[in-house]
Amino acid sequence: MRLISATVLMIVVVNVLGGCAIGEDGTPRPVTSSAGMSGSTESVTRAPRPEELKVEGVDPCATLTSAQQSELKIDEALSQPLDVLNNGKPAPTCRYHSNGRTLFSYNISLVSGEGVDYWEGSSNLEVRSESVSGFSAYRYKLSGTFQAYCSYAVDVADDQQLVVQFLPIGEGFSQDRMCQNSARGAELALATLQTLK
Template sequence: MRPSKAAVLAGVVLAVVAGCSPGETGNPRPATSDTPATSESAEPTTSRSPRPKEIALDGIDPCATLTPAQRTELKIDEAVNDPLDVLNNDRPAPTCAYMSNGRSVFSYNVSLVSGEGIEYWEGGSNLDVDAKNVGGFAAYQYKLSGTSDAYCSYAVDVADKQQLIVQFLPIGEGFTQDQMCQNAAKGAELALATLQTLK
């Protein structure tokens, strides 16, 4: 039961990131465009605040990024290690799907991405991208344009060419877009705090 559930969840994540509207190319990678996704997302890389410290993601188990206490706080009762192609570049990143199977079914997908920094999200795309800050680290909040019921993700600048990506994905109804983004931000904050204790 659990492996099949994880497989279904992975498929949902890929479908959401790929884009849900018929006719869309679905590639979430920012494309060259005269119109930026948001005014904040168009800022050059040099405008980002410096990292408080560098957190190398190499060799970290993604399912170690949330402690038992943090999992309880987020109402998580299952963790599945399942690499995902979160950047749609044919390079699956180490990912843990932290799932809640209670009254509301949802997942916090925590991906440890190497080879691409958060500048990946700068420029025009089929995503709404907003500059944020998580625990003193520069970050981008992003979601699929034109929808308010799919998902919300945070990409956090942890090291050169490395980023922590935390996606809040509701399975079913019951969450507003604001709630999804608040949950994604909370998940990113907790995972970032844990990562700083692992290295």
Template sequence: MTALLAGCSVKDPGDPQPQTPTPTGSAPTGTSEADSSFPPRPKEIRVDGISDACVTLNKDQQRELGIDEAHSEPMDVIENRNMPGCSFQSNSRPLFSYEVTLISDEGADYWRGGGNLDVVEKTIAGYGAVQVKLAGTTKGDCALAIDVADGQQLFVSFLPIGDGFTQDQMCQNAAKGAEMALTTLQTLK
């Protein structure tokens, strides 16, 4: 499901078509000028150089979120770019997972424009962010792209496996996971 957020557009309602989102602003995405549209960061958190995204949630945090297992795997959140990712999964009902991706070559501004996405400005633990979900959906997932450094983002999505969560609950869970990951990332560098 995370790969679906890489971008879609709609030719006809209900007929999603792949499309790369077009960033807004006058500067290219990934530059300081593009990222400056977010509020000032409490602290820069660089994610380049972290090869295992599973370090973003420690065992206590995983237990608090109801996570039973974690699997490190490259994630293709932004079209054709594998970045360090981790799938944190719950094996109890209702089933769900948190997908955490460390994107070191594209800022969170990437998600602001174009495509078949609903994008809402947020603040997570003092960091500017955008909440992203496929337009018109209420059962797919909810994701957050957090502006952690110039041209870098922490991408956290909450994915239900089956029923059991409202859209608001999915977005609240994504925010909680993102806050925890931000806390941990600040201790790693």
């Protein structure tokens, strides 16, 4: 339990001080948990996409409009590549920060060259199969932790995915609330991507 608490604390501190990503601590490929999906990951079938949204070449800081940023209480946006898959290939990412009384950030990454089947591997992440705005997605977080972060990886095109991380800085967010925020960020980003094609 102490190791898990230390890991969570390290993740939050690293994000605040160094701007590093969740998963840059050597986390191997994630496993789909039995709580998240039934059956083997080899038999996973995803629903057809409502449409194909290619993210290659898109400015990650164009994924949320000014109105959407206001809804999410975002104060600033910084384009900074992030190795969100922990594979040595940083993806174009916009780090949207809130600097109000409650501090948090949304990292929105546009991944090319690796589809959402990446999240069907094996590691210490808890991965659940879900849907965001009709697109198949995986929700993931570090296994055995609460109130650390919540992320969604959305299947937008062949070998491409939209990854949205909600990262609290400090306390004040339940795990459910973090996942609701992450899902809402993904919904808004998908809506914007549909206008950028």
